[in-house]
Amino acid sequence: MQNAIVSGIAISLICSTVGLFLVLRKFSLFGDALAHSAFGGVALGLFLGFYPLWAAYAVSILSALGLTKIRQKYDISGDAIVAILLSSGIAVGIVLISLSGGFSIDIFSFLFGSVLLVSTENVIMILGLSAAILIILITGYKKFMYITFSEEQAQVSGIPVQKLNYLLIAIAGVTVVTSMQLVGVLLVSALFVIPNVTAMMFKRSFKQTIILSMSFSVFSTVAGILISYPLDIAPSGMVVLLAITLFIGSLIMKSAGMVKTAGIQKKIH
Amino acid sequence: MIVDISELSVSYDGIDALQKISFGINEGDFLGIIGPNGAGKSTLFNCMLGINLQYQGVIKFFNKDIRKSEEYLTHIGYVPQKPVVDRNFPATIREVVSMGQINNDPDKVDEALQKVWMHELADRRIGDLSGGQQQRVFIAKALVNSPKILVLDEPVTGVDIHNKDLFFQILSELNSKGKISIIWSSHDLDAVERLANKVACLNKTLFFHGISQEFFNDEEMMKKYSETSMQMHMHHH
Numbered sequence: 060m061q062n063a064i065v066s067g068i069a070i071s072l073i074c075s076t077v078g079l080f081l082v083l084r085k086f087s088l089f090g091d092a093l094a095h096s097a098f099g100g101v102a103l104g105l106f107l108g109f110y111p112l113w114a115a116y117a118v119s120i121l122s123a124l125g126l127t128k129i130r131q132k133y134d135i136s137g138d139a140i141v142a143i144l145l146s147s148g149i150a151v152g153i154v155l156i157s158l159s160g161g162f163s164i165d166i167f168s169f170l171f172g173s174v175l176l177v178s179t180e181n182v183i184m185i186l187g188l189s190a191a192i193l194i195i196l197i198t199g200y201k202k203f204m205y206i207t208f209s210e211e212q213a214q215v216s217g218i219p220v221q222k223l224n225y226l227l228i229a230i231a232g233v234t235v236v237t238s239m240q241l242v243g244v245l246l247v248s249a250l251f252v253i254p255n256v257t258a259m260m261f262k263r264s265f266k267q268t269i270i271l272s273m274s275f276s277v278f279s280t281v282a283g284i285l286i287s288y289p290l291d292i293a294p295s296g297m298v299v300l301l302a303i304t305l306f307i308g309s310l311i312m313k314s315a316g317m318v319k320t321a322g323i324q325k326k327i328h
Numbered sequence: 329m330i331v332d333i334s335e336l337s338v339s340y341d342g343i344d345a346l347q348k349i350s351f352g353i354n355e356g357d358f359l360g361i362i363g364p365n366g367a368g369k370s371t372l373f374n375c376m377l378g379i380n381l382q383y384q385g386v387i388k389f390f391n392k393d394i395r396k397s398e399e400y401l402t403h404i405g406y407v408p409q410k411p412v413v414d415r416n417f418p419a420t421i422r423e424v425v426s427m428g429q430i431n432n433d434p435d436k437v438d439e440a441l442q443k444v445w446m447h448e449l450a451d452r453r454i455g456d457l458s459g460g461q462q463q464r465v466f467i468a469k470a471l472v473n474s475p476k477i478l479v480l481d482e483p484v485t486g487v488d489i490h491n492k493d494l495f496f497q498i499l500s501e502l503n504s505k506g507k508i509s510i511i512w513s514s515h516d517l518d519a520v521e522r523l524a525n526k527v528a529c530l531n532k533t534l535f536f537h538g539i540s541q542e543f544f545n546d547e548e549m550m551k552k553y554s555e556t557s558m559q560m561h562m563h564h565h
């Protein structure tokens with residue numbers, strides 16, 4: 060369980076940070092699409108006898124980069140790309156799994172996530188990857204914020220927009236597979252989206268929004284694991300339910316007028 | 329000359345948007361670029377700013393071909409045509425102005441905001457401002473690296489008269505006191521006549537470039553300009 064909690068914290072931090080950039084680009088479901096393509100990767104790994112997680116990393120990163128390229132070249136809308144990626148990942152998965160003799164327990168743990176998938180070796184890998192991702196995103200946050208705000212203006216400021224876009228998308232691919240061990244293919248994108256949407260309701264600065272979103276995400280994950288462990292249920296469902304509870308709580312606070320917008324108080328004098 | 333454009337041509341899918349445009353800009357110039365909708369003003373800007381590299385001809389900034397180095401961009405402040413701001417984007421005015429800042433000096437941000445009289449609102453969110461206020465923030469953003477040249481693409485579309493005047497006053501001061509050269513596209517002939525010392529009149533080709541008074545005092549020229557604009561207008565209906 061310590062393994063699960065430690066990796067849960069790391070995963071919450073990367074999912075909320077990467078997710079904020081995706082949500083702001085109106086690309087909320089991209090995490091979901093990547094997770095589904097990673098599922099195809101897991102099936103491919105099982106079918107060919109590789110370690111399924113490596114196959115998932117490869118497939119997730121390649122499909123993320125490939126589809127971004129296709130999207131730019133042929134001007135296909137983001138939501139259509141997401142739909143294609145989502146279904147093709149599952150389709151590949153189903154065919155390969157059927158060919159290799161049907162569903163096994165492994166597949167179910169990848170779909171729903173499992174504390175058991177998080178062995179000590181995995182924890183080390185999760186922590187290492189998360190640290191690398193956080194360092195990249197935090198040191199470069201101003202640039203990532205800028206290209207998310209306006210690609211054209213960022214380019215005129217001499218920022219390598221294309222390269223950073225590919226970097227961000229590749230990071231999203233790695234984040235999805237890293238997180239999917241604990242929270243499962245089906246619910247990974249909840250951690251990308253829900254804490255960020257909740258944090259954005261507070262209408263704070265960019266920095267404060269990231270910090271709020273990280274806090275919501277860590278709280279839901281840790282509490283979700285703590286609650287689900289003694290009950291022997293898959294933690295992913297509980298984690299996401301808690302994230303949704305925070306979202307609804309904030310909605311209620313907001314409609315009760317308890318949320319202050321940044322900078323308003325200074326206007327008085 | 330700080331900007332030198334020669335024989336610039338651009339076409340989109342085989343249709344010409346600009347044909348062999350040549351002109352130069354001197355240090356301290358306040359150049360107004362006029363021309364009807366679809367004349368190619370934004371296309372010209374996009375080439376000058378390295379957003380569109382699919383052009384023929386040569387564009388030089390500070391005597392260097394812009395295809396060879398992007399370094400010139402650090403001396404340019406750009407205010408785009410109607411920047412679209414997502415109302416929910418979680419960034420304060422201060423954060424928007426500091427995007428693209430080369431050194432991370434917070435004093436420079438305050439200084440830039442003071443120049444457009446927006447410093448009191450610095451911690452409000454960009455999405456909570458009116459269009460005219462946002463436009464002023466974008467000028468501050470363009471000023472934050474102390475540029476030598478300011479490029480503005482129809483910056484006052486949809487801004488009310490009061491804010492427009494304020495805006496023009498800011499531009500004049502930047503040009504006269506701040507010694508910043510300005511390249512500015514506009515549909516507002518009166519404002520161009522009032523503010524600019526040079527005029528470029530564009531409609532696919534460049535049919536006038538020179539001193540502002542010469543253009544506005546030349547009745548033939550004015551007639552020709554209003555005719556092309558009218559033709560464009562009727563074409564659209």
Ligand SMILES: Nc1ncnc2c1ncn2[C@@H]1O[C@H](COP(=O)(O)OP(=O)(O)OP(=O)(O)O)[C@@H](O)[C@H]1O
Pocket residue numbers: 340341345363364365366367368369370371372409482
């Ligand atoms: N990305 C593009 N793809 C295809 N055609 C384009 C593109 N951008 C501009 N054009 C065409 O090039 C011509 C010039 O457009 P441009 O936007 O430069 O005009 P403009 O002078 O800025 O007009 P406005 O006053 O309306 O802003 C127009 O005919 C337009 O249809």
Ligand SMILES: [Mg+2]
Pocket residue numbers: 369370371409481482
């Ligand atoms: Mg234009």
